[in-house]
Amino acid sequence: MRKVYNFSPGPAMLPATVLERAREELRGWRSSGVSPMEMSHRGADFIGIAEKAEAGLRAALAVPTDYKILFLAGGATAQFGAAPMNLLRGKTKLAYVETGYWSRKAIEEAKLFADVDVAASSRDGGYATIPPRTSWRVDPAAAYLHYTANETIGGVEFHDTPQSDGLPLVADMSSNLLSRPIDVTRFGLIYASAQKNLGLAGLAVVIVRENLIGRPLPGTPSIFDYRRQADEGSMVNTPPTYAWYMAGLMLEWVAEQGGVEAIERRNIRKASRLYAAIDASSFYSNFIDPAVRSRMNAPFRLADASLDKTFLAAAAEAGLVSLEGHRSVGGMRASIYNAMPDEGVETLITFMRDFEKRWG
Ligand SMILES: Cc1ncc(COP(=O)(O)O)c(C=O)c1O
Structure with a gap:
C-alpha cells in the first residue's frame, strides 16, 4: 500500500x-x-x-x-x-x-x-x-x-x-x-x-x-x-x-511517547517548521496572529485561489490527503495532531515548495 x-x-x-x-x-x-x-x-x-x-x-x-x-x-x-x-x-x-x-x-x-x-x-x-x-x-x-x-x-x-x-x-x-x-x-x-x-x-x-x-x-x-x-x-x-x-x-x-511533555515538544517542532515554510514564501500565507497560531490546525491560502483545486489534486497524488480548508474559511488546512509524525510535516513542506516552483 x-x-x-x-x-x-x-x-x-x-x-x-x-x-x-x-x-x-x-x-x-x-x-x-x-x-x-x-x-x-x-x-x-x-x-x-x-x-x-x-x-x-x-x-x-x-x-x-x-x-x-x-x-x-x-x-x-x-x-x-x-x-x-x-x-x-x-x-x-x-x-x-x-x-x-x-x-x-x-x-x-x-x-x-x-x-x-x-x-x-x-x-x-x-x-x-x-x-x-x-x-x-x-x-x-x-x-x-x-x-x-x-x-x-x-x-x-x-x-x-x-x-x-x-x-x-x-x-x-x-x-x-x-x-x-x-x-x-x-x-x-x-x-x-x-x-x-x-x-x-x-x-x-x-x-x-x-x-x-x-x-x-x-x-x-x-x-x-x-x-x-x-x-x-x-x-x-x-x-x-x-x-x-x-x-x-x-x-x-x-x-x-514519553507523555504530554514529550508530545508537546514534538508538536512545537512540527508547527514551527510548517509555519516557517508558509511565512518564508509569498505564494502561501497564514492570516492568524502569530502569537496565537494553532499547533494542531494550520490554515493557509494560496496567493492565487484559482490554483486551489490543482494543489489539492497534486497533494493527494503525492499521498498528502484531506488538506482542504473548512468551507467557511476556504483555502487549505493542515491538521497535525499528536499522531502526525515529523516526516509527514516534512513531506508536506517539500511538496509545497515543489508546487510553488512549478506554479508560482
Ligand atoms: C473545538 C471543537 N469543539 C467541538 C467539536 C464538535 O465535536 P463533535 O462533532 O464530536 O460533537 C469539534 C469538532 O470538530 C471541535 O473541533
Whole structure:
C-alpha cells in the first residue's frame, strides 16, 4: 500500500501502532476470544479496559482525585448543552469567549439554557486573534467562564490558560487535549471530543471538579447528568465501548511517547517548521496572529485561489490527503495532531515548495 499522510481535522489519523494493536485485538482480546467490540460493558473484561483508560487519562494530565472523569456519547456537541445543564447551579447567566466557529456553536447551544454574555470576541477581526485578557469583561454573576482552547477551523489556540476572575473555568479542548501539559486544577470543567487526539468520533471525555456537580437543571436527562454518570461509572446507558477501548490504546501510546511533555515538544517542532515554510514564501500565507497560531490546525491560502483545486489534486497524488480548508474559511488546512509524525510535516513542506516552483 502506498504511503499516505492524512491531514484530516477529525476524525483524524491514528498512530500506526495503535491501529495495528486494534487489528490484532479485534480477533480476540487477550484470552477472552471476543473482540472489544463484542463485550458486555458490564463484564469484567470491559470494566478492566474502561478503568485502564480512565487511569491513563488521569496519569497523562495529572488529574487530581477530586475531579471525575467521564466517557460520554454525543461528542463535544452534547457537552455544549451538558455544561450549562450541570454547571448553572441555580444561576441564570453564563460568560463565553468568542474566538471562532466552535466557540460560536457553544454559545448558541448555551443560549438554550441561560443568558449568555460574550465576555470578549474577535469576530470583528475575522477571528484572526484572541482579544487580550485585559480587555475581557467577565460578568461576576455568571455561573462559569467558557472558552475554546483550540479553534479547529480557524487555527487559533490559547497558549496559556486564561485567568477567570474567580469563576469556574470551562474549556472545550476537543482539538488540543493531550497535545501539551495542562494544570487541571485551574479548571472547573474540561471536555473534548475524541476524534482528534483520543481516537474515535462519537465519544467525549469530561473532566469535572466534583464539587460542581450534583445540582443539574431541572429536567436534565439522566444521560447528561454528570453526577449520575459519575456515580454509575459513565454507564447510565450502554457507553460507546469501542471508542472507549480505542481511547485507552491512544493513552497507552501517549505514555509510550514519553507523555504530554514529550508530545508537546514534538508538536512545537512540527508547527514551527510548517509555519516557517508558509511565512518564508509569498505564494502561501497564514492570516492568524502569530502569537496565537494553532499547533494542531494550520490554515493557509494560496496567493492565487484559482490554483486551489490543482494543489489539492497534486497533494493527494503525492499521498498528502484531506488538506482542504473548512468551507467557511476556504483555502487549505493542515491538521497535525499528536499522531502526525515529523516526516509527514516534512513531506508536506517539500511538496509545497515543489508546487510553488512549478506554479508560482
Ligand atoms: C473545538 C471543537 N469543539 C467541538 C467539536 C464538535 O465535536 P463533535 O462533532 O464530536 O460533537 C469539534 C469538532 O470538530 C471541535 O473541533
